[in-house]
Amino acid sequence: MSSSGSLNPQSESFESRPTFYIGQHDSTRSEALSDDQYAQVLNSGVSPSAVSLRAPVLGRGGADQEQFRFVTAPITNRHFFDRVVKLHRDYLREREEWVQQRGLTASQQANPSLPGPVVPTLTDEDTSLFPSNYIGSLAAYASPWIDLCSPDPHVSSLSRQVLNLEAAYANFCGARTIIVPGPRQDDSSRGIAQYARAIREALNVANRANIIIHMPMYREPGLEEKAETLSTIFGPENGPEAGAKKEIDLFSAWDSWNTIRSMCNYSMRLFVGMLLDHLGPIQGGGRCFISAADLYTAIRIPRRVPEKALQERWFAEPLHYLTIGAETFQPNRAGHPSLSKHHQDMINRYMRLRNPPWLILCDVGPRPEELAVLPDPTAAEFPSLAEANQALRENRRPHMPSLNAHVGYMKHLERQQPPFSAMETPALMSFQDWLQPPLQPLADNLESATYEVFEGDPVKYDQYEKAITEAMIEWKDLKKPTSTATPENPSSPELVVTVAGAGRGPLVTRALRAAEKTGTPIQIWALEKNQDAFVYLLRKNRLEWNNQVTLVKTDMRGWEGPRLKGREDVIGKVDILITELLGSFGDNELSPECLDGIQRHIARPHGISIPHSYTAHLSPISTPRLFADLSSRVVSDPNAFETPWVVRLFAVDYVAQKVPGHPRFQQAWEFVHPVEVARADDFAAQHGKAAARYVTGGVGSMSGAGGTNEHNARHCHLTFVCPTRGVIHGLAGFFESVLYAPQAGAGKEPVEISILPDQIDRKSKDMISWFPIFFPLKVGFFRFPPSRDTKLDLQITLCRRARSTSRRTQNSRSACGGKQMTERCGTSGWWRYTPGLGPRRESRSARRISTAAARWPV
Numbered sequence: 001m002s003s004s005g006s007l008n009p010q011s012e013s014f015e016s017r018p019t020f021y022i023g024q025h026d027s028t029r030s031e032a033l034s035d036d037q038y039a040q041v042l043n044s045g046v047s048p049s050a051v052s053l054r055a056p057v058l059g060r061g062g063a064d065q066e067q068f069r070f071v072t073a074p075i076t077n078r079h080f081f082d083r084v085v086k087l088h089r090d091y092l093r094e095r096e097e098w099v100q101q102r103g104l105t106a107s108q109q110a111n112p113s114l115p116g117p118v119v120p121t122l123t124d125e126d127t128s129l130f131p132s133n134y135i136g137s138l139a140a141y142a143s144p145w146i147d148l149c150s151p152d153p154h155v156s157s158l159s160r161q162v163l164n165l166e167a168a169y170a171n172f173c174g175a176r177t178i179i180v181p182g183p184r185q186d187d188s189s190r191g192i193a194q195y196a197r198a199i200r201e202a203l204n205v206a207n208r209a210n211i212i213i214h215m216p217m218y219r220e221p222g223l224e225e226k227a228e229t230l231s232t233i234f235g236p237e238n239g240p241e242a243g244a245k246k247e248i249d250l251f252s253a254w255d256s257w258n259t260i261r262s263m264c265n266y267s268m269r270l271f272v273g274m275l276l277d278h279l280g281p282i283q284g285g286g287r288c289f290i291s292a293a294d295l296y297t298a299i300r301i302p303r304r305v306p307e308k309a310l311q312e313r314w315f316a317e318p319l320h321y322l323t324i325g326a327e328t329f330q331p332n333r334a335g336h337p338s339l340s341k342h343h344q345d346m347i348n349r350y351m352r353l354r355n356p357p358w359l360i361l362c363d364v365g366p367r368p369e370e371l372a373v374l375p376d377p378t379a380a381e382f383p384s385l386a387e388a389n390q391a392l393r394e395n396r397r398p399h400m401p402s403l404n405a406h407v408g409y410m411k412h413l414e415r416q417q418p419p420f421s422a423m424e425t426p427a428l429m430s431f432q433d434w435l436q437p438p439l440q441p442l443a444d445n446l447e448s449a450t451y452e453v454f455e456g457d458p459v460k461y462d463q464y465e466k467a468i469t470e471a472m473i474e475w476k477d478l479k480k481p482t483s484t485a486t487p488e489n490p491s492s493p494e495l496v497v498t499v500a501g502a503g504r505g506p507l508v509t510r511a512l513r514a515a516e517k518t519g520t521p522i523q524i525w526a527l528e529k530n531q532d533a534f535v536y537l538l539r540k541n542r543l544e545w546n547n548q549v550t551l552v553k554t555d556m557r558g559w560e561g562p563r564l565k566g567r568e569d570v571i572g573k574v575d576i577l578i579t580e581l582l583g584s585f586g587d588n589e590l591s592p593e594c595l596d597g598i599q600r601h602i603a604r605p606h607g608i609s610i611p612h613s614y615t616a617h618l619s620p621i622s623t624p625r626l627f628a629d630l631s632s633r634v635v636s637d638p639n640a641f642e643t644p645w646v647v648r649l650f651a652v653d654y655v656a657q658k659v660p661g662h663p664r665f666q667q668a669w670e671f672v673h674p675v676e677v678a679r680a681d682d683f684a685a686q687h688g689k690a691a692a693r694y695v696t697g698g699v700g701s702m703s704g705a706g707g708t709n710e711h712n713a714r715h716c717h718l719t720f721v722c723p724t725r726g727v728i729h730g731l732a733g734f735f736e737s738v739l740y741a742p743q744a745g746a747g748k749e750p751v752e753i754s755i756l757p758d759q760i761d762r763k764s765k766d767m768i769s770w771f772p773i774f775f776p777l778k779v780g781f782f783r784f785p786p787s788r789d790t791k792l793d794l795q796i797t798l799c800r801r802a803r804s805t806s807r808r809t810q811n812s813r814s815a816c817g818g819k820q821m822t823e824r825c826g827t828s829g830w831w832r833y834t835p836g837l838g839p840r841r842e843s844r845s846a847r848r849i850s851t852a853a854a855r856w857p858v
């Protein structure tokens, strides 16, 4: 529970929380509100001093002053509904007469070329929605009486025409969102396909607005929608009860949504809106309307919150609205409306999204009667005694609507949310589900700002310092020899420490600090291939390190080794080699290849590498938002699906379940340093400096380097168990690293870092240096399992193609085209990826921004 101080934005202890953006819907509303009525709704319950009745806040101003921020508006009215119903009645009658006159047989009547009814264009009488300066804060709602899934071709055609007329008109008026009631049943795949085609057409017709499909989380039995539709009017046998099943399929509503958005090609303008009550989609007594124009969902939140798997599934969807019916609220002990703990938890979780869904409260007032009679401004100054008393009790002005208890409760929930944590800064939140090309520090020279961002994460450096400290302590404990020992000075205590890929030097600082802490005398080298960062290191050595660091501007693979102090004629060995060349998938920044090139200088057998080892891990995910994003990028970037992306995965559904023998996150492979038998070392020893001559461009054993990098090829074949139906859009990749593995003393813990979701808190809590990597699946993602009761084994094969260790090739941008992925069959897939290379087509400035952010937020 928060203290009052922490809720006050002026207070120093103020902690910010997600803001609730609350809208109002009235199911009996058949006309869009007038300006004054609109203002009255927005102002209902606002503190009296905050607004004037005729100059409402209209979507601006502080969150605490506004209770409702937007309202829903029917696009058309009862007049239009009556007109369409009459049109169809007349058509059926005329058709009957026509059939009689001509004596048509049943098969002639079924001729699809018999013309159906055509809905004439809208008139002034059909709608009270007009362009206004607050149209953008209205949610336009398409007529709920249409039935796009109807098996009756005339009803479905009329419904489609109505939707198109309404979508076009709302779009013309400037509405940004159009809410369309979702399908009422999920059983008919033909009906759902018909619905999806209609939505695709509406997306074209309303070419600017977002379209929100209003869906229940699942079909709660007994709570089916009872609204009057063209189907119930003209063919009661097609009503909602038709074919009603007793068995609940939790995922059937999601299946329908999945079909709709797939047929709409994952349009970025299509969203979902979810209703949090048991009444079904927003009902307008025949007239429900909201306006917006891309495809999103509005989800109907049920009275009983379903199992976690289904909540996670919807969490990953492009959710625009959560709608909450009045009936979902239960009176608390004092008689005020409240929501169950499950609902609260669910809302709190959804509010942590970068773009949290908006909330629509249905039928919670102000009541239509309250809005029907506009207060006379002069009467407000002379209220009756009773009115004045009532208003005083409710802390409002006379003639303003009563304070809205439901909104008041939602505002209370807003304040009760846990404050944003250190991991939820605006910068970090802005990286949620945002695709960035991975850094390539070997091929590119990083900029100072990028290093600065690296240095902003103390957790990584603390763990490195801990690892170096442990290594130095054990060195003494185990009485290991040092590499500065010479025949003249056999017991020299100085350790040779080398930081390779030093950047701006944070690991050098940590190594010096560890040496001081443990009282270990050291000789220290720092290598860096980035000439600009090297200048920074020179300065730092002079100003901060007292010139005790030997700096070498070199690619570590071409370094000759340390020339010992006082014995510059002797090239010695390295006792502790420190590097940080790790990518989000461990090896993808070519750490194994770089370490291969320098490990010949590590003293054998006692020299060590920090990191000691690293492992790559995978898990299949459903991530419709990223898939939609990539699909929209393909036009300008044909390789969008061929790129492994760095992304702070957030709104994703981990579809695999942890079962014995098959964890949710599975290890793909491991690299351990130093490599015991490195073919590259043998090759170099054999050919000396001439070894470089044998190296040509290309990959693996084809590289001409005698297969010197084949030991870095990796291959894995993993099986995941996926218990529920769904879609896989790609693989989430993570890494872990043992920086130092203790060599003495039983029971000592290794020093580790991890970005695995189920390990990070234990091994390196709050480390933000790396976001996960995402390998998208290009075409044909996998639907699983085939039937409701089966669990499916998902088989994935991933290959790491080893590349030449040639410096020339590593830096080449044309050598090979990054990883490739191909789907093999319906239930398994394989990837080949070449680490360290990827398409780089973005402009220089774009790259600067993205590289700075690729592992760290800027």
Ligand SMILES: C[S@@+](CC[C@H](N)C(=O)[O-])C[C@H]1O[C@@H](n2cnc3c(N)ncnc32)[C@H](O)[C@@H]1O
Pocket (backbone or CB within 6 Å): 441, 442, 445, 446, 451, 454, 455, 500, 501, 502, 503, 504, 505, 506, 507, 527, 528, 529, 530, 533, 554, 555, 556, 557, 580, 581, 582, 594
């Ligand atoms: C991820 S940065 C880490 C920098 C620094 N150690 C830190 O933790 O802030 C990797 C650094 O290694 C350097 N680097 C990468 N490959 C290298 C190579 N083969 N030889 C020398 N430096 C290399 C890059 O220029 C970059 O400065």
